[in-house]
Structures are given as structure tokens and as C-alpha cells.
Amino acid sequence: MCRAVTLLLGPYAEVVLHDPATDRVLEVWNPLTARGPGDPSALGDLDRLDPTDRDVYGPYEKLLADGRRLSSVSAVLRDDDGTPSVVLCVNLDRTPLERAAAVLSAFGAPTTPPPEPLFEAxxxxxxxHVIGTHVRSTGRSVDRMTRQDRLAVLRALDEARVFxxxxxxxxxxxxxxxxxxxVYGLLTELRAKG
Amino acid sequence: MCRAVTLLLGPYAEVVLHDPATDRVLEVWNPLTARGPGDPSALGDLDRLDPTDRDVYGPYEKLLADGRRLSSVSAVLRDDDGTPSVVLCVNLDRTPLERAAAVLSAFGAPTTPPPEPLFEAxxxxxxxHVIGTHVRSTGRSVDRMTRQDRLAVLRALDEARVFxxxxxxxxxxxxxxxxxxxVYGLLTELRAKG
DNA sequence: GCATGCCCGGACTTTACGTCCAGGCTGGAC
DNA sequence: GTCCAGCCTGGACGTAAAGTCCGGGCATGC
Structure with a gap:
């Protein structure tokens, strides 16, 4: 079934099977990243999502390290007695689609295209999001952050014009x-440096 | 030449030749609207645009009565002595392209797609943009706005959380x-009403 | 135990928000 | 024309945030 889904969605989707017991990857079809069997799943963030249906999560957005944006869905498969046996994830690389959409809307578009949709709800x-990303990339939770972590987060937020x-x-x-x-102290410190 | 351009751009572009002397339409290929030879050109708005090149204007955006959005370019063709002889306009209907782009970007998109605007770079x-849209849809410039216009614009801006x-x-x-x-007066007025 | 560096909480100044009012302009009724 | 009503204005004013500053506390390293 995983092979079938992989074939259906072409070269831009990967299918991953996780073992929730060991929290490790069982198998990957058409991998988009370097992950392989035995690697840690890092699936802990699933519980923070509301299931759209019983045991079905997503589609939600993921970011790869190289900037590609993925649309992901996950499903928890259970044994007859109800214990989770495997977790199935399908990750679809949206960048080619977005690129095509950009091409289409650029065709014949006014010279000043629609301003960047840098909106945020x-x-x-x-x-x-900024804090969460930093926590995940450094592995340090908010309470264990170093001064440098705080500076980095504040710099990102400041550049995002949050203030x-x-x-x-x-x-x-x-x-x-x-x-x-x-906050103000750190802000003035990093603004002074440039 | 006009027929050639019409054929090239398929069923979604019209080509119009105007006579600047009489300000009337000379001929239309693949008309998108009911306009025909002899109809008034309504070309007066050309002077308000900056030419992107000598005698070439656009692409700029036009709105049809039924809501279709056009990308238009215009060129002024001159005689040997420099007097304008004809004006050539090409109008490309962008709606099919935009629809296709929407389909593409909706594919595999997160269920909570473009979350409403609140925050912008x-x-x-x-x-x-809000003001410009209102001006175009009512035809009244900022100076000629009525009180109702201002209320409408402010309501839109307020709902966009601009304040x-x-x-x-x-x-x-x-x-x-x-x-x-x-501004504050109008804001409290419309906020009081809900 | 001492020094250093960082953070805290609160006092304080500055900036911007939002309200209010007296006066002036405008457009319509008469 | 005059009058009136409604709207806008510019400024004054009170309040709420935005930022700044500082004394003291709590770690960490020596």
C-alpha cells in the first residue's frame, strides 16, 4: 500500500512508516530527506495537533531544513485490541506546485505583482512559531535557553517586525x-550591534 | 498582425485598434466585451499612466463589469511625421490563469490555508491597497470621498487589524x-454600531 | 568568600493612543 | 443672500503603553 501511494503521487511525495513503540522509523518510500529505517521518529509533536478525524491528523505544514514546504498527513493504525501498531505519514513536497502556480499567476501579471503574502493570521x-523552531533546532527548551538563544530568538522576532x-x-x-x-535590554543590545 | 496576436494568445486575449483622432474603436479581434467598430474608445485614462517605454504602456490591470481581471498593454503607433495614427491594445483575461493557479496551490495545501490577514511585512x-480598491470600485478619488466611503474604508482596515x-x-x-x-471619530462611530 | 554577569522588579520618562471641545467650512433649504 | 446642520479640524488633555534606568538578588566560576 505504501508503494502504491508513492507511485501515485510521483516523485514529490514520501511515505514513512513509524513504530510508535520504539519511536523509530520502520521504512521509508521515496525519501525526501536522509532518514532511513531505525532513525528516531521525532513524532512527539503529533499529540500537539488536533486530529481532523479519529486517528487521522492533518494535513499540516512542515518545513524542511532546506526550506522546502511539505504538506503532511498522518494516520495511526491500531491492532484489533486498539493498541497503536504503526503510524503512517505521507509527506508531499509542495515546492514544485507552488513554483508552477507562481509561473501561472506571473503570466501576464501587472508589473507590480501582488505584494508578498507575508501575512500571518x-x-x-x-x-x-519562532520560539518553537529555535527550541527544536537547538534542543533546548525555553527554560533552559542560554542568553545567546534569547538573543537569536529576539533578533528573528525583531526582523519579523513583531515589535x-x-x-x-x-x-x-x-x-x-x-x-x-x-526583553528591552536584549533588544537594545542587539540593535546596537546591527 | 492583430490576427496573429489573437491566434497566439488563444481565446483569452482580445486585440483592439483605436483611432486616437476620433477616439473610437477601429476594429476588435476576439472581443471579450460587446465593443465593436465605431464605439467610443474611453482611452482617456491612458495619459494617467506612465509609459514603461516610449509610447508603450503597461502591463496594467483592468476590471471588467463582470469581475474578470485583465492584464493590458497599449502601444501608440505614429506616422512618419510623428503624429499618432492608431493605438493598439491587447487585453488578456487573467481569470483562467488565476483559477489554474488556485487549483495548483490548493493541491495538498494545509486545511487552514491562507489565514486571514493581520500582519504584514x-x-x-x-x-x-484597501484605499485603492475602494477608489477603483466607487470611482471616487480620495479627495472626493463621501463620509460613507471613509467609514467603509476604515471598517475594512479595522477588520484587517491594521490598527x-x-x-x-x-x-x-x-x-x-x-x-x-x-479617524478616531469615525472609528468609534462604526465600532459602536458593531 | 568573592567577583562577575545576568536577570528581576519597580520607578521613572517618553511616546503614542484615544477623547474632547470650540471653531470653521460646506452644502442644502428657504 | 441667510441660516442651519453636519462634518472636519487643530489643539489640549488624560491615560496607557513603550522604553530606560537602577538597586538588589541569585547563580556560576575562581
Whole structure:
């Protein structure tokens, strides 16, 4: 069945089978990354998602290290007695589709194309996202962050113009488990350097 | 030559030849609207555009009555003595392209797609865009706006959460050619109504 | 035990937000 | 024309955030 799905979706989708007991990869079809059998699954973030249906999650968005955007769905397969036996994930690389869409909409478009859709539903989501990304990439949770971590996160948030919206500083401070003064202090420090 | 362009661009482009002397249509290939030879050109808006090249204008955006969006280019053809003899316009219907692009980007997209706007890299662009859209749809320029126009624009901006970003009110006021007080006055008025 | 570096909480200044009001302009009724 | 009503304006004003500053506490390393 996994091979079938892989063939159906062409070269831009990978299918991964995880073992929830050991939290490791069982097998990968058409891998998009270097992952292979035996590698850790890093599936812990599934519980934070609401299932769209019983035992079915997604589609949700993932980011690869090289910037490719994936649409992913996951399904938990259970034994007869109800214990999870395997987790099936399908990851679809959206970049070729997006590139094609960009080509189409650029065709005959006015010289000043629609401004970058750098929108965000809710800027506080952006805060969480930036922090979450940093936590995952460094492996240090918010409480265990070093000063450098905080500087990096604040730099990202500042460049994302988060502090142009009202009431942002206290929210960021709370998210970073740090006082408002510290946020301003770190901000002036990194703004001074450039 | 006009027939050639029409054939090249398929069923979604029309080619129109105008006579600048009489300001009337000379001939239309593959008409997208009901216009025909002898109809008024309504070409007066050309002078308001900056030529991208000598005697070549566009591409710029046009709106048809039924909502289709066109990309248009115009060229002024001159006699040997330099007097304009004909104006050539090519109008390309972008809706099929946009529909195709929408299909592509919807494929495998996260279920919660383009979350409503709140935050923008450059939110002032959004201000200009909202105002510009309103101006085009009503035909009244900013200076000739009625009170209702201003209320509508402010409602749109408020719902786009533009006023959640700092320093927004003065910028909006300036864009609407209105005092800061007026902005706040109109805002409280429409917020009171719900 | 001491020094250093960082953070905290709170006091304080500055900036911007939002409200209010007296006066002036405009367009319509008469 | 005059009058009136509605709207806008510019400025004053009070309040709420945005930022700044500092004394003290709590670690870590020596």
C-alpha cells in the first residue's frame, strides 16, 4: 500500500512508516530527506495537533531544513485490541506546485505583482512559531535557553517586525519566560550591534 | 498582425485598434466585451499612466463589469511625421490563469490555508491597497470621498487589524487626507454600531 | 568568600493612543 | 443672500503603553 501511494503521487511525495513503540522509523518510500529505517521518529509533536478525524491528523505544514514546504498527513493504525501498531505519514513536497502556480499567476501579471503574502493570521502565532523552531533546532527548551538563544530568538522576532504591533513586548517576554525589562535590554543590545 | 496576436494568445486575449483622432474603436479581434467598430474608445485614462517605454504602456490591470481581471498593454503607433495614427491594445483575461493557479496551490495545501490577514511585512501597503480598491470600485478619488466611503474604508482596515500596529492611525489619516481626530471619530462611530 | 554577569522588579520618562471641545467650512433649504 | 446642520479640524488633555534606568538578588566560576 505504501508503494502504491508513492507511485501515485510521483516523485514529490514520501511515505514513512513509524513504530510508535520504539519511536523509530520502520521504512521509508521515496525519501525526501536522509532518514532511513531505525532513525528516531521525532513524532512527539503529533499529540500537539488536533486530529481532523479519529486517528487521522492533518494535513499540516512542515518545513524542511532546506526550506522546502511539505504538506503532511498522518494516520495511526491500531491492532484489533486498539493498541497503536504503526503510524503512517505521507509527506508531499509542495515546492514544485507552488513554483508552477507562481509561473501561472506571473503570466501576464501587472508589473507590480501582488505584494508578498507575508501575512500571518495572528502575530502571536508567529512568536510561538519562532520560539518553537529555535527550541527544536537547538534542543533546548525555553527554560533552559542560554542568553545567546534569547538573543537569536529576539533578533528573528525583531526582523519579523513583531515589535511593530502593540502589546507585543509583554507577550514575547511571557513566552520567553523572561521579564519585560530583559526583553528591552536584549533588544537594545542587539540593535546596537546591527 | 492583430490576427496573429489573437491566434497566439488563444481565446483569452482580445486585440483592439483605436483611432486616437476620433477616439473610437477601429476594429476588435476576439472581443471579450460587446465593443465593436465605431464605439467610443474611453482611452482617456491612458495619459494617467506612465509609459514603461516610449509610447508603450503597461502591463496594467483592468476590471471588467463582470469581475474578470485583465492584464493590458497599449502601444501608440505614429506616422512618419510623428503624429499618432492608431493605438493598439491587447487585453488578456487573467481569470483562467488565476483559477489554474488556485487549483495548483490548493493541491495538498494545509486545511487552514491562507489565514486571514493581520500582519504584514509592510502594513502600509495594505492601507494603500484597501484605499485603492475602494477608489477603483466607487470611482471616487480620495479627495472626493463621501463620509460613507471613509467609514467603509476604515471598517475594512479595522477588520484587517491594521490598527493593532503602532503608529497606524496617523498614517491612515494622512492616506485618507483627513485629520487624526476624524479617524478616531469615525472609528468609534462604526465600532459602536458593531 | 568573592567577583562577575545576568536577570528581576519597580520607578521613572517618553511616546503614542484615544477623547474632547470650540471653531470653521460646506452644502442644502428657504 | 441667510441660516442651519453636519462634518472636519487643530489643539489640549488624560491615560496607557513603550522604553530606560537602577538597586538588589541569585547563580556560576575562581
Amino acid at each position: 495572528d502575530w502571536s502565532q508567529r512568536v510561538d 511593530a504591533v502593540r502589546r507585543a513586548a509583554p507577550v514575547v517576554a511571557q513566552a520567553l519566560r523572561v521579564s519585560r525589562s530583559t | 509592510d502594513w502600509s501597503q495594505r492601507v494603500d 493593532a500596529v503602532r503608529r497606524a492611525a496617523p498614517v491612515v489619516a494622512q492616506a485618507l487626507r483627513v485629520s487624526r481626530s476624524t
